[in-house]
Amino acid sequence: MQRLRDVLGREDLVHLxxxxxxxxxxxxxxxxxxxxxxxxxxxxxxxxEQARGPFETLSQDDRExxxxxxxxxxxxxxxxxxxxxxxxxxxxxxxxxxxVRLVQDGKPTFCVVKHD
Numbered sequence: 001m002q003r004l005r006d007v008l009g010r011e012d013l014v015h016l017x018x019x020x021x022x023x024x025x026x027x028x029x030x031x032x033x034x035x036x037x038x039x040x041x042x043x044x045x046x047x048x049e050q051a052r053g054p055f056e057t058l059s060q061d062d063r064e065x066x067x068x069x070x071x072x073x074x075x076x077x078x079x080x081x082x083x084x085x086x087x088x089x090x091x092x093x094x095x096x097x098x099x100v101r102l103v104q105d106g107k108p109t110f111c112v113v114k115h116d
Contacts, residue, residue, distance in 0.1 A: 001046040001047065001048055001049065002046060002049070002052070003042075003045070003046055003047075004041065004045040004047055004112065005041075005042050007047050007052055007055070007056075008067075011060055012060075012063055012064070012067060015063075015064045015067055016041065016067050019068055019071050020034075020037070020038045020041060020042075020071065021034055021038075033075070033078050033079065036078045037071065037075050037078050040074050040077075040078070040108075040109075040110065041071055041074055044107070044109040044110065045070065045074065045109070045111070045112070046109065046110070046111045046112070047111070047112045048111055048112065048113040048114070050113070050114050051097060051112055051113050051114040054095075054096065054097075054114050055097070055112070058095060062094075062095055065094060065095075066093060066094060066095055066097060066112075069093050069094060070099060070110075073091050073093070073099050073110075074110065077110075090113065090115075093112070093115075096114060096115050097112055097113065097114060097115055098112075098113055098115045099111070099112055099113075100112075100113055
C-alpha cells in the first residue's frame with residue numbers, strides 16, 4: 001500500500017488539491033469538515049499495490065473522476081453518512097475500484113483497491 005498522494009502524477013495531484021479546496025482564496029476560513037477530509041485524503045488514504053497499475057492506465061479524465069469520487073466518499077464518512085457496516089465490504093467506485101475502510105493504529109484509514 002502506498003499513500004494516494006504518493007502515487008499521483010502531477011496533473012492528478014493538481015486536481016486533488018483543487019477538489020480539496022487548496023487553491024481557493026487564502027483568506028478562506030476552512031471548516032472542520034474540510035480540514036478533516038483534507039487530512040484523511042492526503043495522509044490516511046492509500047492505493048493497494050494491485051490497484052496501482054489499473055489506476056495509472058485510466059485516462060486523465062477517468063482518474064480525475066475517480067479521485068473526485070474518493071473525496072466525495074471521504075466527505076460522506078466525515079459527515080457520518082457512511083455506516084460502519086460499509087467498511088468491511090468497501091464502497092464501490094467507478095472503473096472497477098472500491099474504497100475500503102481500515103483501522104490502523106486505532107484511526108480510520110482508507111484504501112483504494114481493484115474490485116473483482
